[in-house]
Amino acid sequence: MAKRKTPGLNTSSMADISFLLLTFFLMTSSINTDMGIARKLPPPLPENFEKPEVHERNIFVVKVNSKDGLLFNKEYGDIRDLRARAKEFLSNPNDDPNLPEKNEIEIDGLGKYRVSKGVISLQNDRGTSYDMYFRVQNELAAAINEMRDELSTDKFHKKYSDLNENQKTAIEKAIPVSISEAEPKNVGGKK
């Protein structure tokens, strides 16, 4: 018998099938990018812990009550002002005696830099909404990021996010994330 030639498969529908699969995966896939703010919790306090003496000028107290109202130091405040207030407090550009002291240290890659001793103390009530808390955190983060950007444009002529690792560490040393969270209080009476 003569050898028969196998007829070629019609592969034109292959593309259709793979298109179908493609659309399925296109629809179901969600490139989920988790965004947010990273923070570090302090380790638990030892039993015999004594409160360190801190000058009043070195502390900026931000309180959030159970009705999401804000208190800066001892006056009512608005979240819109928080960023500017935090920046002013942390940078203390004119060496105001009411604003934090500065400590001159030597930083690799930056030289001598006067690091602020200021600490932002964030206190919230158990009834504070997570939304408000996050917005406060966001504004404080914004203040620090703006200051870091300013310093890095000044020293390296680049934005903070474009710096290399060593430069970033230097900037982080110069402008640390000095936010301290107090143990939450229960004034609003909510669970």
Add this chain to the structure above:
Amino acid sequence: MARFTGKKAKETPGLNMGSMSDIIFMLLFFFMVITTMRESSLFVQISAPKGTEVVKLEKKSLVSYINIGIPMKDYQAKYGKEPRIQLNDAIADVADISRFVETERSARQEADRPFLTMAIKADKTATMGLVSDIKQELRKAGSFKIFYNASKGSAID
């Protein structure tokens, strides 16, 4: 010149579709690889707060999620209408956090354990009481790296 004119009118040749499927397959594999199927379904409703300073969460394999929110409608009969915590695929209490941290830690390589991050995915309406309790538990459990999940947007309305 007569040599060239003698032919009949030109027909456009059909395109060869043979390689089309290859291209589509390539795309298909790309999407198959990047797709992440959700490991556990959510029992709680979460609408994350918005912030301008949000950054991307790096190293997904070193992240464990703590979901906080009001249980979804179908589960409200079982779990109530108050914000609850969901760890992996079960509703849990604050007291379960330390055990959760322990199991998550032991699931990772020893060298990676100190870098384990707890991502707090909380609903806007959740109160800080619950979130603070969780934070205290995490401190006790020795897991200090946390991450507040949020979406990008203006924080001030």
